[in-house]
Amino acid sequence: MASKTKKQIGKVANWILTFVLMLVIGLPGLWVVLTAFRPNREILAKPAIWIPEKLSLDNFGKIFGYGVDQIAIPVPSYFANSLIISLTSTAIALLIGMSGGYAFARFRFKRKNGYFLALMLSRTVPGIALSLPIFMVWSRLGLIDTKMGMIIIYVALNIPFTIWLIDGFFRQIPKEMSEAAQVDGCTRWQAFWKIEFPLAKSGVASAGIFAFLTSWNEYALASQLTRSTDSKTLPVGLMDFTAQFTIDWAGMSAMAVIIIVPALILTFLVQKHLIAGLTFGGVKG
Amino acid sequence: MAEILLKDVVKNYGKLEVVHGINLFIEHNEFVVLVGPSGCGKSTTLRMIAGLEDITGGEISIGGTVVNDFAPRKRDISMVFQNYALYPHMSVRENLGFGLKIAKQPKDVIEERVNEAAVILNIEDLMDRTPAELSGGQRQRVAMGRAIVRHPQVFLFDEPLSNLDAKLRVQMRTEIKRLHQKVKTTIVYVTHDQVEAMTMADRIVVMKDGHIEQVGSPLEVFERPVDTFVASFIGSPPMNLIPGEVVMRDGRLHVAFNADQSVPVPASLADKTTEGQKVIFGFRADDLMPDGHAVPIMGEASGLRLTVDIAEPLGTETLLFCQFAGVDIQAKMYNPRMVKPGEVMDFKCALDKTHLFDAASGKSLRG
Numbered sequence A: 001m002a003s004k005t006k007k008q009i010g011k012v013a014n015w016i017l018t019f020v021l022m023l024v025i026g027l028p029g030l031w032v033v034l035t036a037f038r039p040n041r042e043i044l045a046k047p048a049i050w051i052p053e054k055l056s057l058d059n060f061g062k063i064f065g066y067g068v069d070q071i072a073i074p075v076p077s078y079f080a081n082s083l084i085i086s087l088t089s090t091a092i093a094l095l096i097g098m099s100g101g102y103a104f105a106r107f108r109f110k111r112k113n114g115y116f117l118a119l120m121l122s123r124t125v126p127g128i129a130l131s132l133p134i135f136m137v138w139s140r141l142g143l144i145d146t147k148m149g150m151i152i153i154y155v156a157l158n159i160p161f162t163i164w165l166i167d168g169f170f171r172q173i174p175k176e177m178s179e180a181a182q183v184d185g186c187t188r189w190q191a192f193w194k195i196e197f198p199l200a201k202s203g204v205a206s207a208g209i210f211a212f213l214t215s216w217n218e219y220a221l222a223s224q225l226t227r228s229t230d231s232k233t234l235p236v237g238l239m240d241f242t243a244q245f246t247i248d249w250a251g252m253s254a255m256a257v258i259i260i261v262p263a264l265i266l267t268f269l270v271q272k273h274l275i276a277g278l279t280f281g282g283v284k285g
Numbered sequence B: 001m002a003e004i005l006l007k008d009v010v011k012n013y014g015k016l017e018v019v020h021g022i023n024l025f026i027e028h029n030e031f032v033v034l035v036g037p038s039g040c041g042k043s044t045t046l047r048m049i050a051g052l053e054d055i056t057g058g059e060i061s062i063g064g065t066v067v068n069d070f071a072p073r074k075r076d077i078s079m080v081f082q083n084y085a086l087y088p089h090m091s092v093r094e095n096l097g098f099g100l101k102i103a104k105q106p107k108d109v110i111e112e113r114v115n116e117a118a119v120i121l122n123i124e125d126l127m128d129r130t131p132a133e134l135s136g137g138q139r140q141r142v143a144m145g146r147a148i149v150r151h152p153q154v155f156l157f158d159e160p161l162s163n164l165d166a167k168l169r170v171q172m173r174t175e176i177k178r179l180h181q182k183v184k185t186t187i188v189y190v191t192h193d194q195v196e197a198m199t200m201a202d203r204i205v206v207m208k209d210g211h212i213e214q215v216g217s218p219l220e221v222f223e224r225p226v227d228t229f230v231a232s233f234i235g236s237p238p239m240n241l242i243p244g245e246v247v248m249r250d251g252r253l254h255v256a257f258n259a260d261q262s263v264p265v266p267a268s269l270a271d272k273t274t275e276g277q278k279v280i281f282g283f284r285a286d287d288l289m290p291d292g293h294a295v296p297i298m299g300e301a302s303g304l305r306l307t308v309d310i311a312e313p314l315g316t317e318t319l320l321f322c323q324f325a326g327v328d329i330q331a332k333m334y335n336p337r338m339v340k341p342g343e344v345m346d347f348k349c350a351l352d353k354t355h356l357f358d359a360a361s362g363k364s365l366r367g
């Protein structure tokens, strides 16, 4: 009996701890979302109004240029820039990650471990420390304030991780799978796309989400290297809401929601591919 | 016609040569088993036939065509892997039909062939499961089914039974043999289990350290091993091998093991050896049995008195472990009776079935 109650207490404690942790993680997000739908009066009220009295889409209308008091912020261009830069850089990073990961998992070549380590070590340098050198090189190359410039940076940032993650997934697939397919009549290329790729799909999907979110949310480098609607991304655009003495919290929160929603949608879409352990059962037992 | 010819085939991994120029001719519809200890190059040889490994030197032909530069898919072979390598994301039906689908066969042909294979291997009830939902033996069957649907010229098996438990292994052994009788094709089968080799093969190829030691029918390899390696590798228990020297005693050549223990050289070998030669005397446990035994000995017999260390009753026979001239040897007793450790017994050795090997080279003197 005593042990049973003990177990129950443990369980309750567990739940409380989880709840507190989730509160810490989730509450700011929730507050941002709530703020996005509340009028300025409520947001700035002192003492704070905890329970929203009036929710509306006014803030969104405002930043898209509708309604009474407009703010001249080109959100649609920022959104388009973010989308183009993130999707393109993710696609390229995945392509290179897949080729690289496959090569590391399957082929023998000289200094393989050295290259692998070098790739990983490249990620130990904090991105912001690179901003000055990149700025200098990019300005010589004329890549400042271009989408291409940002795409290149994000590809470089994401490749080590995508290679590492995808390598791990290919490594789990016995090489006999591809050999069996080749004996069964496939070329090496067909064997890859028909057998190995479907089995590593969950790894590619995870790498894709990660790469997309990194580019989508990145602020530090983008804020240094983008200037105008040509290349400014959504996170950088958030700063447009700060004037010298005021911050437009309502507009900023509305934009934050605009940033969060596509990321959420994408994660949900890809999530169903994240079923790991698909290789189980193909080999021995 | 699908005969396979290996001509001076060499394989290097980097600087390391692991297969040293092997020559082998496998006939159409023959069941050949490559057998040898771990690391002797059996899998490498098989994979070279399959085209999964490049060959460093020599020539491989299948059905009269040199296939050195052919990709696996051009060789009209199929292979069963040790770990089966079933495609986990496909149902059993899709696994079986995969090769035909790649070959762009029409749907009805695929279905017919898949069903035919399913009937042969008795897996009709499993067709809609995925490999994860199968037992080891069932996976084994599906792997074989996948190999036979394409009606290839050659089947290659790489230790297909080593992941199964002992009972299932014996059962699958007969099934593979039956399969060979049903779908007549050339089979090359790799195993390190000499019992599998003996029971399944038309011809056994014994390999060691990247060389072929002996090629022959199971009985040839068992009865006339060319050297001490084959003698101790094939057959269970392994052949008893005792070092000695050929001497003249009482006007006849004997193999002397020490000052007072010796056996006569069998008449059939008398002219193959000379006085003073260092030899290894070999005989199987079956050819050393207690005196006065119900199983008659054909030909000449020589008497030995030995002390039994351990007796292992196996039912129909009892294995007796004894010491002879400082070497552990085994004898067989067919008349069931309990033997006490330490019991001294008189044995008879069937001399005509014994072997002599040169001590230096290990080669059989029967030549």
Ligand SMILES: Nc1ncnc2c1ncn2[C@@H]1O[C@H](COP(=O)(O)OP(=O)(O)OP(=O)(O)O)[C@@H](O)[C@H]1O
Pocket (backbone or CB within 6 Å): B013, B018, B036, B037, B038, B039, B040, B041, B042, B043, B044, B045, B192
């Ligand atoms: N990819 C490789 N690189 C280097 N050496 C290898 C490679 N594959 C095999 N070898 C070596 O080649 C030799 C033969 O290997 P192989 O796999 O053919 O042996 P095997 O007879 O099949 O043994 P087992 O019964 O253990 O499967 C071994 O010494 C092995 O270490």
Ligand SMILES: [Mg+2]
Pocket (backbone or CB within 6 Å): B042, B043, B044
């Ligand atoms: Mg092997």
